[in-house]
Amino acid sequence: MKKIKEIRQDTYNRFLNYYTLQASTRSGRNKEYYLASRAENIDALKMMTRKNTPDGVTIYALYGKDADRTVLVRQYRYPLDDYVYEFPSGIVDAGETYREAAVRELKEETGLTFHPLQPDPLYELPRFQTIGMTDESCAIVYGYAEGTPTNTFLEDSEDIEVVLADREEVRRILREEHVSANCAHHLVHFLHDQEPFSFLEI
Numbered sequence: 001m002k003k004i005k006e007i008r009q010d011t012y013n014r015f016l017n018y019y020t021l022q023a024s025t026r027s028g029r030n031k032e033y034y035l036a037s038r039a040e041n042i043d044a045l046k047m048m049t050r051k052n053t054p055d056g057v058t059i060y061a062l063y064g065k066d067a068d069r070t071v072l073v074r075q076y077r078y079p080l081d082d083y084v085y086e087f088p089s090g091i092v093d094a095g096e097t098y099r100e101a102a103v104r105e106l107k108e109e110t111g112l113t114f115h116p117l118q119p120d121p122l123y124e125l126p127r128f129q130t131i132g133m134t135d136e137s138c139a140i141v142y143g144y145a146e147g148t149p150t151n152t153f154l155e156d157s158e159d160i161e162v163v164l165a166d167r168e169e170v171r172r173i174l175r176e177e178h179v180s181a182n183c184a185h186h187l188v189h190f191l192h193d194q195e196p197f198s199f200l201e202i
């Protein structure tokens with residue numbers, strides 16, 4: 001039995017839209033379900049395309065001669081009205097690969113130059129995030145960063161502080177600060193793995 005009977009687009013924004021689904025439960029009862037998506041229209045929803053094209057990219061970058069620091073951003077987020085520690089991230093533009101987006105986004109958010117690794121794609125392929133409310137998927141790109149941090153390339157709407165965190169600072173951040181889920185997961189490995197990228201098997 002088809003569970004989605006009808007889709008209505010409720011907003012027409014540039015980066016995020018709201019959709020109402022007329023759906024049915026396992027017992028056949030009618031139900032409304034609400035979905036946020038990066039899709040510009042109904043035809044572009046992943047339930048329509050059946051393609052997991054990455055909407056965004058997250059950058060896990062090591063920094064320093066000994067690669068003993070990781071690049072974080074402390075960013076103001078409107079839904080919390082507060083600052084959250086995250087990996088640099090952003091939207092993949094049309095025509096970009098997610099690795100190209102990673103290089104561009106790291107430069108824009110931090111001023112740093114990014115050198116992506118090229119592991120087996122199984123480690124980078126886009127994965128779904130908050131699947132109960134959105135079809136957004138995000139690829140994680142791993143690599144090394146160099147240069148001097150700057151906010152020169154930030155948009156006016158972005159409030160971002162670049163943090164080059166060693167293991168002591170990472171431990172403090174995990175104990176005391178708001179941290180995004182995928183960032184926190186990787187930071188735990190950064191704390192305990194002698195070589196943080198050893199799991200990539202390069």
